[in-house]
Amino acid sequence: MKNKVIRGAAKLYYKENVESEPLDQDVPIECFEAGAQFIINSQKKRNNCNISEENSYKIKTKKMKDKYTKIVENVEKIIQVTGFYVTAVGDPSVGINSATWEINNDFYFDNPEELEEFRKEIKNLFEFHCGEVVKVITFEEHQVILDTENEEMYKMYPVRYLIKDGNNFKQANSIASYSNDVGDSIHFELPSWIDENNEFGEDRVIKSTDDEYWRILKEAAGLLENEIRNNEYSLKNTKRNLKLIQNEFKHAK
DSSP states (O other), rough: OOOHHHHHHHHHHHHTTTTTTTGGGSSSHHHHHHHHHHHHHHHOOOOOOOOOOHHHOOOSSSSHHHHHHHHHHHHHHHHHEEEEEEHHHHHOGGOOEEEEEEHHHHHEEESHHHHHHHHHHHHHHHHHHSOOOEEEHHHHHHHHHHHHHHHHHHOOOOOOOEEEEETTOOOOTTSOOOOOSGHHHSSSSTTOOOOOSOSHHHHHETTTSOOOOOOHHHHHHHHHHHHHHHHHHHHHHHHHHHHHHHHHIIIOO
């Protein structure tokens, strides 16, 4: 793959995801070139097995059936990774903040050894370009860590709370902030000045052992899902319109 293709991919990602984020302006473009190289190289690691429905009926002999079975078994063993987090742990005491990069793509590996070799390539290349020691984990590994932490948290706090005032809820980790954002309002512990009955306050405490708690969460989840769908549709139209305008600048002048 030509270097100009890699650099072009990196610059496009940089313009879309970094230039709009002023705090990330100091991220070296070399890091994104490295990411683009990995994404391009990953295409070579894909394993495709497409057998059409029509052809599937032509597998008649035992030999061909055995071959088909072996192909399916091999495909089932393939490890799919949806991306990697590359994290450089900084040192705030000397003005170096931590930084995390995401490599988003579908990666396929025949075995764990191949995955580890690829992880090592990512680590070496990012450390070479960034001059910092980095840690590389897959999106799936990161999710396992989060799930484990959440499981421990929910074991420690089997009862959660919503604190409602009219149509709004008290935000967790905030002294006096109220809004209709239900997710941000889930308290693992009640504030020290509010008890479960809250007999002397205007706020109403709703516990996760109450049916109302789950009804509120279900309604909020439905509204958020609709909002996400609407936003995705709007974003798709926005990108389409931008592309049409860009085509005018690119081809019509």
